[in-house]
Amino acid sequence: MDNNKESGNELKNRPLKTLMIHGEQYKTLYTNKFENRKTWAKPDARKIFSILPGTVLKVSHNAGDTVEKGELMMVLEAMKMQNTYYYPFSGKIKEMYVKPGDKVPKGFLMLEYE
């Protein structure tokens, strides 16, 4: 937090970093948001992550099971709703990471296809 009343002095004393835009390197400071930004990674379709935080109520299959596209995958209670999730495509389950009763945060790896 910049509490310096003669504003700017605190900023001016920080070491500069480099920002590359259109082939040009600029000497400047980073914001915390920029510094902590997540590097994007291509999502792996075989990994199913929770899109909401909640409690797992029901899991239909176990590791090793073969599943059909559209079959019930699990019921996740989130936002006061029992949300049903269906398999996005057919395949064999490599690993099931959740069981009924588990509380999962958003973006939690729940199961993985082979």
Added chain:
Amino acid sequence: MPLKKKIQELKKRREQVQMGGGEKAIEKQIALGKLTARERVIKLLDENSFQEYDLFVEHEARDFDMDKKVLHGDGVIIGTGTIDGKSVCIFAQDFTVAGGSLGLMHSRKIIKIMDHALKMRVPLIGINDSGGARIQEGVNSLAGYGEIFFRNTISSGVIPQISVILGPCAGGAVYSPALTDFVFVVNNISKMFITGPEVIKTVLGEEISMEDLGGAKVHSEITGNAHFYAESENECFEQIKKLMTFIPWSNQTKAVKIDSKLPKKEYIIDNIVPDDPRLPYDVRDVIKSIVDGSEFFEIQEHWAKNMVIGFGRMNGETCGFVCNQPLVLAGVLDVDSSDKAARFIRYCDAFNIPIITLVDLPGYLPGVDQEHAGVIRHGAKVLYAYSEATVPKMTVILRKAYGGGYIAMGSRHLRADFVFAWPTAEIAVMGPEGAANIIFRKEITTAEDPEKMRREKVEEYKQKFANPYVAAARGYIDSVIEPSETRSLLLHSIEVAKQKCISMPAKKHGIPPF
């Protein structure tokens, strides 16, 4: 009963009610490092100017044994008073009375003073310190919030609305401040969130403190929900009073003009901007070398620092400054800085405040996170806001004005009234490096010494295009000026633009990219 006795009774009643939630509750409030609602109102307003209304209002809840409870003033103080001699309407929630919770009568008091403010065309100041809806009053309490939000919206752009968060402000309650012009927060005291840490923990399993979730720093640095951050309530009140000196009392008036002052001698405009476009400087020094008395009142100082916004005076009159800040992220436009600039431009336009734009940016910030966060939609807000604004618009290009950034930052094409450029200005689609690599790709790759050829071509491009004269040749900028002429030219253009009158096509309203 003789009058004397009746007056005594009135005094007694007043004293009783003015104690709010009583001594114990007040002690608790003080222990939290907070002032009481009444102290706040009195400190903020001119001495002896506060006139209170609805002091004797009582709640009318009957369920859940509420009929046995006495809630003095129903947990909120409303009234009128003056700041710097000019009238304002004010309400202050009293946390010592049922946690400042909002019930039907509480909301009716706030609504009364809001209606008053709009009718009288005076600013509304709301001091928020409340646990939220009074659950015992059910839908009546929700109705109260709804009526407040409606009035915030209808009053928006007509009278200034200022929200001061001096305690918790949670759930639906946060939407009132969000609908107002300026939000003030104080370290360790202000807390704003839609769902609190308890709910987040039980529903989501995430543990976080109130401070980390929605404290003053969070809203000043990360979310951009707050506009002013203070370390203490007293500092906060000083900030409010200072802001009030810069803004008009309604959209029908102008801010009070004060005596003109020259900028301080220590800000030497020729010495601030480095010649090398890759080196940073603090654009606030440029502002201070232009404005009266080198006094710049910055807004949202701690959020999206790559854009600087705020008020300064030119010849005693308030102007809004919108400036790229090369010191942070090279002054790029990104999601946050676009939001910050666009909203401020619309504020200035609504309240008859001329806009001065200082340009020095390499363009938009590249990155997957930016694209996926909708930088197209957010960046478009800046175009929309500048195009729509009919107040006088003056733009000075200090150095770089590349690509979409050139167009967005108050360009002639978005109807800036006056566009000036310093001799250091580089107005082009992109920087010389990037441009030469594309335009001369063939020459570079087929050359015997590609690196040498590349450097030659970059230099060639620099000579031809990295200057203000190509744009000046088309009339896109009105004058290439010496930095030291900036203040006098801006003063001149503000004067010329005094009677500015343009008409826009009739419409109900546009559809800005939110």
